[in-house]
Amino acid sequence: MVHLSIQQVGKTYDDGTEALSSVSFDVNKGEGVVLLGHNGSGKSTLFRCINGIENTSSGKILYNGQPIHDLSKKEIREVRKNIGMVFQQFHLVGNLSVFQNVLFGGLGKSPSSISVFGPFAKQEMRMKALECLDRVGLIHVSKKRADSLSGGQQQRVAIARMLMQEPELVLADEPIASLDPSAGKEVMDLLWSVVKERGMTVICTLHQPEIALQYAERIIGLHKGRFVLDQQTSQLDDTRFEWLYEKNLKNLSKEVISVD
Amino acid sequence: MTNHNKSEYAKHMPKRMKWPGIAGWFGWIFFLLFFIMGLSNANITVDRLWRGLFNAGTFISQAFPPDFNRIEPVTWAMIETFEIAIVGTAVGVVISLPFALLSAKNITRSPLIRSVTRGLLGVMRTVPDLVWALIFVVLFGLGPLAGILTIMIDTIAFCARFFSERIEELNKGPLEALESTGSKRGGVIFGAAIPPAFPSFVSTGLFAFEKSIRGAVVLGLVGAGGIGVELRTSMTLMKFDEAAAIILLILLVVLAVEKVSSKIRLRVI
Ligand SMILES: Nc1ncnc2c1ncn2[C@@H]1O[C@H](COP(=O)(O)OP(=O)(O)OP(=O)(O)O)[C@@H](O)[C@H]1O
Ligand SMILES: [Mg+2]
Numbered sequence: 001m002v003h004l005s006i007q008q009v010g011k012t013y014d015d016g017t018e019a020l021s022s023v024s025f026d027v028n029k030g031e032g033v034v035l036l037g038h039n040g041s042g043k044s045t046l047f048r049c050i051n052g053i054e055n056t057s058s059g060k061i062l063y064n065g066q067p068i069h070d071l072s073k074k075e076i077r078e079v080r081k082n083i084g085m086v087f088q089q090f091h092l093v094g095n096l097s098v099f100q101n102v103l104f105g106g107l108g109k110s111p112s113s114i115s116v117f118g119p120f121a122k123q124e125m126r127m128k129a130l131e132c133l134d135r136v137g138l139i140h141v142s143k144k145r146a147d148s149l150s151g152g153q154q155q156r157v158a159i160a161r162m163l164m165q166e167p168e169l170v171l172a173d174e175p176i177a178s179l180d181p182s183a184g185k186e187v188m189d190l191l192w193s194v195v196k197e198r199g200m201t202v203i204c205t206l207h208q209p210e211i212a213l214q215y216a217e218r219i220i221g222l223h224k225g226r227f228v229l230d231q232q233t234s235q236l237d238d239t240r241f242e243w244l245y246e247k248n249l250k251n252l253s254k255e256v257i258s259v260d
Numbered sequence: 261m262t263n264h265n266k267s268e269y270a271k272h273m274p275k276r277m278k279w280p281g282i283a284g285w286f287g288w289i290f291f292l293l294f295f296i297m298g299l300s301n302a303n304i305t306v307d308r309l310w311r312g313l314f315n316a317g318t319f320i321s322q323a324f325p326p327d328f329n330r331i332e333p334v335t336w337a338m339i340e341t342f343e344i345a346i347v348g349t350a351v352g353v354v355i356s357l358p359f360a361l362l363s364a365k366n367i368t369r370s371p372l373i374r375s376v377t378r379g380l381l382g383v384m385r386t387v388p389d390l391v392w393a394l395i396f397v398v399l400f401g402l403g404p405l406a407g408i409l410t411i412m413i414d415t416i417a418f419c420a421r422f423f424s425e426r427i428e429e430l431n432k433g434p435l436e437a438l439e440s441t442g443s444k445r446g447g448v449i450f451g452a453a454i455p456p457a458f459p460s461f462v463s464t465g466l467f468a469f470e471k472s473i474r475g476a477v478v479l480g481l482v483g484a485g486g487i488g489v490e491l492r493t494s495m496t497l498m499k500f501d502e503a504a505a506i507i508l509l510i511l512l513v514v515l516a517v518e519k520v521s522s523k524i525r526l527r528v529i
Contacts, residue, residue, distance in 0.1 A: 051440050081442030091433035096455050104451050108442025117450065158437075165441050 002065070003029040003201045004050070004169060009059035011045050011225075019045040022059065023227045025220060027201060029168075032192065034212040035205045036229070037222035038245045043205040046222070047171045051083045052076040063169075081108040084167030084200075086191065088174040090154040094147030098138065098157050101146050102129040105164025132160040136190060152183030159191055163198075170195055172204040176211075188215060209241040319500055326508055327501035334490050334502075338509055341486030344404050344479070345472040348411025353465045356416045357454075360423030366435070367427060367453060384417035389475055393484040404485030407476055414475060415468045422464045426457045462528045466521040473517050477510055 004027040011020040019042045027033055037043050048054040050061060052068060061068050068079050084105075092101045103116040106125055114120045121129075133139045136156040141149060146157060155175060162170060172191060176184035192215050195202045206212050212219055213233055221229025221244050229244060280288065361367050363377040392413050396406035434452035443451070454461075480488015487506060494503040 053436065053439070077442045077444065079442075080440055083440070085437065085440040087433060087437060089433050091431075091437035093434045093452050093455050095459070104438055104443075105441060107438055107444075107447040107451060113444055113447030113450070116447075161437075 001029045002026045003031070003063075004203075005060075005062040005065075006046070006050075007060040007062065009046070009049065009061060010057050011042070011049055011054065012057045018225055020049070020056075020222075020225045023222070023225070024059075025227060025230060027203060029201055030199050031201055032195065032215065032217045033203045033220055034216035034218075035203055035220050035222065036207075036209060036212060036241060036244055037205070038224075040224075041222040042225040043222055044173055045225075047085070047173050047203075047205075050171060051080050051085065077108065081165070082168045084162035084165045084170045086155070086158055086162055086170065086172040086175045088177045090151070090158045090178075092146040092154055092157060092161075095145060097142065098133065098144055098146050098149065099129060099142040101157055102132055102142075102160045102164050105129075105132070105161035108165060129160075129164055132163040133157075135163060135194065136160045150183070151179050152186055155179065155183075155187045156190060159187070159194065163194060168200060170200050170202040170204075172202065174205050174207065177207060184211075209244075322498075323500040323504035325501065326504035327499070328505050330490075330502055331505065334487065334506055334509060337480070337487040337490045338513060340404055341407075341476045341480065341488070342473065342513065344407040344411055344484075344486055345469060345476040348408045348476070349415050349465070349469045349472045351408075352412040352415025353419055353461075353468060355412070356419035356423060357461075359416060359420035360427055361449065361453070363420065364424040364427040366430065366432060367449065381417055381420050384413050385421070389414050390478070390482055393479045393482050397483050402483040402485070407479045407484035407486055410479055410484060411472045411476055415472060418468050418471065419461075419464055423457065423461060426460045426464075427453055430456055459528050463525045466525050470514075470518050470521055473514055477514075 006023055006025050009020055009023045010018070012018045023042075023046065035043050035046070045054065049056045050063075050068075052071065056069050063079055063082075066079070068076070071079065093104070100118060103118075103121055103125060106116045106128070107113055110116055110122075110125065115122045116125055130139060130142065133142050136159050138149075138153060138156055138160065141153065146154060149157065170191075175191060176187050179187060188211065191202070191204070194200075204215075209219075213236070216233050218232050219229065219236070220227070221241070223244060229241075359377055359381060363374050363381065365374065368374050368377075389410050393406055393410040396409045400406050400409070430453060434456070435448055438448045438452045476486055477488050477491075480486040480490070481492050483489065487510065491503060491506045491510075494500070494506060
């Protein structure tokens with residue numbers, strides 16, 4: 001079943017930068033996709049378009065068959081509730097407790113915002129937040145300030161916040177780019193296992209093709225805002241992706257590199 | 261080896277090294293004119309300066325020892341000043357928060373709302389507080405209410421500006437993270453905008469309070485309640501020893517407030 005459908009999506013920023021041009025692909029429910037591409041290839045832009053932080057300039061994005069461009073603010077919020085984000089810089093609120101940060105995952109779905117704020121938090125919300133923290137192995141630091149944790153721990157807290165949100169689709173934008181290799185592996189293992197055990201769909205951008213191969217079922221590549229690669233990892237014969245990071249791609253049309 | 265014609269060197273000279281242009285000359289002439297006129301209109305003569313020194317001698321000799329006979333009513337007046345400062349500052353700090361949010365670029369998208377808010381703050385700031393006090397005395401009569409409102413306006417203008425600057429320099433990551441959960445605006449603001457800025461709010465609020473206590477003393481002079489009224493009465497009746505006691509009390513309270521507030525500030529940051 002198609003979960004997310006990107007159809008001919010183009011994005012040109014106000015300053016004239018063309019970040020995406022005519023990108024199309026479908027992602028099925030429960031699929032684990034890694035998105036590769038050089039710096040500035042448009043990966044983050046694509047994510048921002050999917051959750052409606054940026055508007056697309058052309059094309060369509062369908063979430064569960066529902067178009068998500070031209071939505072009212074309220075409708076966009078409804079879609080966002082089901083899309084969890086994980087960021088390179090974790091984006092926790094540094095001077096609040098780990099526990100409070102996880103609670104914030106419930107902001108969208110709880111009927112009133114106040115029910116995720118410290119003393120006002122409902123008992124069931126508190127229990128759920130602790131459960132999520134337990135799942136990422138950090139329940140013992142729940143009272144600490146978020147910015148007192150190591151990078152790897154902060155990213156695991158961000159994953160707990162994402163779990164609290166209970167999304168159907170997870171967009172992880174370079175979740176391990178600020179982490180050392182061992183913390184990075186820990187975070188990727190955790191991210192992939194929680195996503196798989198809950199049947200979530202995940203799209204994750206990475207800068208290391210060799211790590212992508214360890215986790216992804218499918219690898220998608222962007223180059224200068226164009227969609228240039230789409231392969232199931234199981235069918236991959238060439239596992240070197242240097243060409244994807246070259247300045248100029250010559251004579252590479254979509255047909256050449258996509259298998260199907 | 262040189263790459264440029266020597267005749268082009270001049271345009272690479274920094275501004276400061278050149279003589280001022282026409283506007284600059286006018287500026288200087290304008291300034292000097294008013295400076296000289298100001299000096300001459302002040303009628304500064306050696307004779308007057310001598311007399312001032314002599315009067316200072318009389319003042320000090322009559323002010324000491326300070327007369328604490330009226331200490332009770334004076335203390336009550338000081339307490340009133342203190343209350344004016346506390347109430348005015350507290351209400352002002354609370355009201356300044358929505359003003360700050362409405363004038364911060366990263367929170368309020370609409371340029372219209374931002375400029376209206378900034379305009380209002382501009383009026384509050386540019387009208388001097390004694391003028392506000394006079395207006396409020398006319399509106400609400402003599403007494404502490406006029407003082408409280410004046411301090412409130414003063415605090416809103418002072419705090420909203422600092423708060424909104426602090427909010428504008430927030431890392432937008434956490435804001436985006438909470439927004440991406442589908443949260444409403446209020447949730448994002450109370451979750452990711454106010455907490456990181458909170459220490460700076462407290463510290464700015466304490467500064468505002470220190471400012472308010474000094475301001476509230478002066479407000480009494482125009483009848484807006486508090487110890488200023490007492491001070492003015494003693495001065496006009498030439499009871500300089502009473503005035504000295506009042507000034508000592510003011511000094512004591514202001515110093516104590518500054519001390520306590522800097523202690524709290526250290527603890528919050
Ligand atoms: N807000 C913006 N305004 C204008 N141009 C932007 C903006 N955000 C991104 N861009 C430009 O759009 C292009 C794509 O950027 P994007 O951040 O999507 O790339 P990316 O693939 O995520 O890169 P990286 O690997 O460095 O994270 C770049 O040329 C970038 O400079
Ligand atoms: Mg990016």
